Amino acid sequence: MPLRSLVTFLLITFILNVKAQSVQEDVLFFVDDTPVYTSEFLRVYNKNLDLVQDESQKDVDEYLTLFTNYKLKLKEARALGLHEKPSYKRELSSYRKQLAKSFMTDAKVTDAMVKEAYERISYDIKANHILVKVDENASPEDTLAAYNNILKLRDRALNEGFEVVRKEVHNGQTVFGEALGYFSGFRMVYKFETAAFNTNVGEISKPFRTRFGYHIAYILDKRKSRGERTVAHIMITEKSAGALDEASEARIQDIYKKINQGEAFDVLAKQFSEDKSSASKGGVLKPFSSGQLGSQAFEDVAFGLKNVNDISEPFKTKYGWHIAKLIAKKPVPEFEAIRPELEGRVKRDDRSKLIDEALYTSLKTKYHIEKEQPALNYFESILNDDYHKRTWRLPGDFSKDKPLVKIGKKQFLYKDFGSYLLKTQGRGTQKTSSRSLVLEKYKDFLNSNLVKYREDNLETDNEEFSHIINEYRDGLLLFDLMETTIWNAAKTDSIGIQDFYKAHKNKYVLPQRVDAVVASSSKQKILRKVAKLLDQGMPLDQIKRLVNSNDKIEVMFTSGIMDAEHQALPKSFQFKKGISRMYAHNGTFAIVQVKNVLQKTQQTLEEAKGTVISDYQVFKEENWLKDLAKKYKIKINQEALNKIKEQIKK
Numbered sequence: 336m337p338l339r340s341l342v343t344f345l346l347i348t349f350i351l352n353v354k355a356q357s358v359q360e361d362v363l364f365f366v367d368d369t370p371v372y373t374s375e376f377l378r379v380y381n382k383n384l385d386l387v388q389d390e391s392q393k394d395v396d397e398y399l400t401l402f403t404n405y406k407l408k409l410k411e412a413r414a415l416g417l418h419e420k421p422s423y424k425r426e427l428s429s430y431r432k433q434l435a436k437s438f439m440t441d442a443k444v445t446d447a448m449v450k451e452a453y454e455r456i457s458y459d460i461k462a463n464h465i466l467v468k469v470d471e472n473a474s475p476e477d478t479l480a481a482y483n484n485i486l487k488l489r490d491r492a493l494n495e496g497f498e499v500v501r502k503e504v505h506n507g508q509t510v511f512g513e514a515l516g517y518f519s520g521f522r523m524v525y526k527f528e529t530a531a532f533n534t535n536v537g538e539i540s541k542p543f544r545t546r547f548g549y550h551i552a553y554i555l556d557k558r559k560s561r562g563e564r565t566v567a568h569i570m571i572t573e574k575s576a577g578a579l580d581e582a583s584e585a586r587i588q589d590i591y592k593k594i595n596q597g598e599a600f601d602v603l604a605k606q607f608s609e610d611k612s613s614a615s616k617g618g619v620l621k622p623f624s625s626g627q628l629g630s631q632a633f634e635d636v637a638f639g640l641k642n643v644n645d646i647s648e649p650f651k652t653k654y655g656w657h658i659a660k661l662i663a664k665k666p667v668p669e670f671e672a673i674r675p676e677l678e679g680r681v682k683r684d685d686r687s688k689l690i691d692e693a694l695y696t697s698l699k700t701k702y703h704i705e706k707e708q709p710a711l712n713y714f715e716s717i718l719n720d721d722y723h724k725r726t727w728r729l730p731g732d733f734s735k736d737k738p739l740v741k742i743g744k745k746q747f748l749y750k751d752f753g754s755y756l757l758k759t760q761g762r763g764t765q766k767t768s769s770r771s772l773v774l775e776k777y778k779d780f781l782n783s784n785l786v787k788y789r790e791d792n793l794e795t796d797n798e799e800f801s802h803i804i805n806e807y808r809d810g811l812l813l814f815d816l817m818e819t820t821i822w823n824a825a826k827t828d829s830i831g832i833q834d835f836y837k838a839h840k841n842k843y844v845l846p847q848r849v850d851a852v853v854a855s856s857s858k859q860k861i862l863r864k865v866a867k868l869l870d871q872g873m874p875l876d877q878i879k880r881l882v883n884s885n886d887k888i889e890v891m892f893t894s895g896i897m898d899a900e901h902q903a904l905p906k907s908f909q910f911k912k913g914i915s916r917m918y919a920h921n922g923t924f925a926i927v928q929v930k931n932v933l934q935k936t937q938q939t940l941e942e943a944k945g946t947v948i949s950d951y952q953v954f955k956e957e958n959w960l961k962d963l964a965k966k967y968k969i970k971i972n973q974e975a976l977n978k979i980k981e982q983i984k985k
Contacts, residue, residue: 363979364403365970366410373975376402377982378802395980399971407963409809412816423815430807435790437682438800441693448681448690453670455520456677459625460531461556462518465492465501466511468548484510485542485549492539497553517625519560525685527552561625565663566637567618569603570610572655587649587656592888594646598857600660602922605902606855607891609655614902619662633657698785702742710739710749711773714756718769725761729753740781742788755780821959825952835951836940842950843943847910850931852894853903857923861889869928870914896933 362370380398417423465488469481488510492500501512520528526545531552534540540552569590571583590603601617608614628634630652640647640661647659667673682690698704713734721727729735735750756776794801825831836843852875854865861882868878875892882890893903899910905918905925915927940947 361975362972363975364406364972365968366403366406367967369406369410371402371406373979377979379806380983395976395983399976403969404960405809405813407960407967407969408813408816410967411820411963412812415816417812417815417819420815423811427808427811430811431804432790434800434803434807435793436687437679438793438797439694439786439789440682440687440690441697444690444693445678445681448686449674449677450670452520452677452681452684452686453673455528455532457560457667458532459517459519459556459558459560460554461516461558462531462552462554463497463501463512463514464527464550464552465497465504466513466548466550468509468511470548471546481549482542485551489539489542489551492551492553497539501553516631517556517558519625521680521684560667561638562667563622563624563665564637564640564661565622565665566620566640567600567604567616567660567662568610568613568620568633569600569608569618569658570655571607571657572609583656584649584651587658589883589888589891591649591658592886593891594658596857596887599922600646600658605921606923607893618660622663622665630654633659637661695782695785698789699781702785702788704740704742704781704785708740708777710737710752711777713749714752714777715769715773718756718772722756722760722772727757727760729757742784743792745788747784752777752780817956821952821956825955826948828951831955832944832947832951833940835954836943836947839950840937843938843947845933845936845938846898847935848896848898848933849904849910849927849929850896850933851904852892852928852930853897853925854890854892854928855903855920855923855925856890858889859917859924862917862924862926865890866914866917866926866928869926 361372361374363373363376364371376399379402380395412418465485467481467485467488469478473481488500488504501514503512504510505512515523518528518531522528523531524545524547526543527550530540530543530550531554534552534554536554536557538554540550540554542549542551544550569587571587571590573583586607590607593603594600601619604614604618608618610618613620623634623637625634625638628637632650632652633654636647636650636657636659640659643661643663645661647657649656649658651657681687717730717733719727733749733753735748735753737749739747739749739752741747759776759779789796794804852869854862854869856862856865865878865882868881875894879890879892897904899908903925904927905920908915908918908927910929910932912929912932915929918925918927
C-alpha cells in the first residue's frame with residue numbers, strides 16, 4: 336500500500352474510533368440492543384426537576400430507576416405493536432399538526448400581533464351586538480341576503496336606537512341581539528374584537544363578518560383594564576350538611592357579624608368556609624382578571640372592593656353565599672413580562688390567519704419560489720365551465736410529467752396540480768374567469784404544499800420540535816400500554832381484586848370518628864357557659880338563643896360525624912364521650928361535646944372498592960415491571976452515569 340494511502344487509512348480509522356468512543360460515552364444504558372443517550376436523560380431530568388414533589392425523585396439514581404422503567408414500558412409497547420394502531424397514528428398525527436403551528440410563524444408579524452394584543456388586554460370594552468347568522472360556506476345569494484339584512488338593521492338602529500332594535504329582532508335562531516358586558520383582548524373572535532376596539536364609544540360599527548355571520552356592534556364603554564385581583568372568601572353552600580339545619584343565609588350573616596366583632600377573616604374561613612379548596616388557606620383564591628370567573632356576580636363584588644383588606648357584605652351567587660376580602664391588587668403586567676404568554680395565545684387565536692400569510696411569504700423566499708408561474712397559462716387553457724359543475728376532466732393529452740415547481744428537495748409535476756384541480760373543483764368556487772380561478776387554486780396548492788413540506792421536515796430542522804414530538808409520541812404509547820395492560824385489566828380482574836383485598840384487609844379500615852358538636856368562640860368565658868349547658872342536656876337551639884343575639888354572634892356551632900382530620904376539631908383532640916376541655920384552635924377557642932365515639936371499622940370490599948382497585952393496579956404494575964426487567968436486559972454504562980452525577984453537582 337502506498338504511504339499516502341496508508342496515512343489516509345490510518346487517519347480515517349482514528350477518526351472513526353474517536354467517533355465510536357464518543358457515541359459509546361454518550362450512551363447511558365441499553366434496553367436490549369436499543370441505546371438510550373445521556374443527553375436525553377439529562378434533558379428530561381432537568382426539565383422535570385422543578386415539577387417533582389417527591390424529593391427522592393430528584394436523586395439521580397432514583398430518577399434513573401424511573402427512567403429505565405419508562406423505557407422498559409416503551410420497549411414493550413413497541414413489541415406489542417401499539418405504535419402501529421390506526422387510532423394511535425391518528426392522534427399522533429393530529430397532535431403533530433397542532434404543535435407544528437406554533438413552530439411555523441413569521442417573527443415580525445407575530446411580534447406586531449403580540450403588541451396589538453397587549454394593547455387590547457390593557458382595556459375592557461363594553462358592547463352589545465346584533466348578529467344575522469349565515470354559514471361561512473353559504474351560497475352567494477344567502478350571503479348577500481344576510482348582508483342586506485344587517486345593513487337594514489343598522490339603519491334602523493341608527494334611527495330608532497340600538498337597544499330598541501336589538502331586543503325586538505332577537506329570535507335566538509337566525510338573529511341574535513345580545514348584551515355582552517365587558518370583555519378584553521382574546522375574549523371574542525379576532526374579527527369581532529377588532530371591530531369593537533376600532534369603534535368609538537357611543538357608536539355603532541359598520542357591518543362586519545365572522546365565522547358566525549354578519550354583526551353590528553354598539554360600544555357602550557371603554558375603560559382601562561382593572562388588572563388582576565386576589566381575594567379570599569368564605570362560602571356557605573345552599574345545602575349545608577354541618578350547619579345545624581339553619582338556613583345558609585342566616586349562617587353567612589352570623590359569620591359576617593363575627594367579622595364585624597373583630598374576629599380574623601382567615602380564622603373564620605378555616606373553620607366555616609365550605610369551599611374546601613380554599614378554606615385551609617384562609618379562603619384565599621388564585622388571582623383572576625375580568626371575565627375569568629364563572630360568576631359575574633362574584634367578579635363584580637371582588638373588583639368593587641377598593642382597598643386591600645376591604646371586606647364585602649354577604650352576597651349570593653349561583654354557588655352559594657359569600658363574604659369576600661381583597662388581598663391584593665395587580666395592574667396589567669409590563670409588556671416584556673407577559674410577552675411569552677401573549678405570543679402563545681396569539682398563535683392559537685384567529686390572529687394566526689394573518690401570521691399564516693406572512694409564513695407563506697417567508698417560505699416562498701426560503702425555498703426560492705418564483706413569483707411568476709408560466710405553467711398557469713397551460714392550465715388556464717384547459718379549464719372550462721364544467722369545472723363549476725364538478726364534471727370537468729383533464730384532457731387526454733394532459734402533460735402530466737412536466738415539472739411545475741420545486742419545494743426544497745421535492746419536485747412537483749403538472750399531474751400534482753392537475754389532481755388538486757380535480758379534487759377541489761366546484762368546492763367553494765364562485766363563477767369567475769379561468770385566469771382568476773387558476774391563480775386562486777395555484778395559490779392554495781402552493782401554500783398548502785409549502786406548509787406541508789416545512790412541517791414534514793420540522794423534526795430535522797428544529798431540535799425543540801423534535802424533542803416535544805418524541806415525548807408526546809412516547810407518552811401516547813405509554814398511556815395506551817398502561818390502559819390495556821394494567822388499568823383496564825385491573826378493573827375487570829374480579830378474582831384478583833378479591834384476593835388482593837383479602838391479603839390487605841388491614842389497609843381498608845375507617846378511622847376512629849366521633850358524633851360531636853363543636854362550639855367555637857373568641858371568648859373563653861362564654862365557652863365555659865356553653866360547656867355547662869351542653870353537659871346539662873340543653874338543646875342546641877336553646878343554647879344558641881341564650882349566647883347569641885341578632886346583633887352579636889358569640890359562638891359558632893358545627894355538628895356531625897367527624898374524623899381527626901375534620902377542620903372543626905382541634906389537632907390534639909382526645910376521642911372520648913362527654914364534654915372536652917377547652918382547646919386553642921385556629922386563632923380562637925373550641926370545646927367539643929362527643930355524643931358517641933365510632934371505633935375503627937373494617938370496610939367491605941364493596942365499600943372500599945375504588946381504593947382497592949387503585950392499590951391493586953399499583954401492585955399489578957410493580958410485578959409487571961419485574962417481568963419486563965427479565966424480558967429486556969438493562970445494561971447501565973456506569974462511567975456515563977458518574978459523569979452525569981458530576982455534571983449535576985456543578
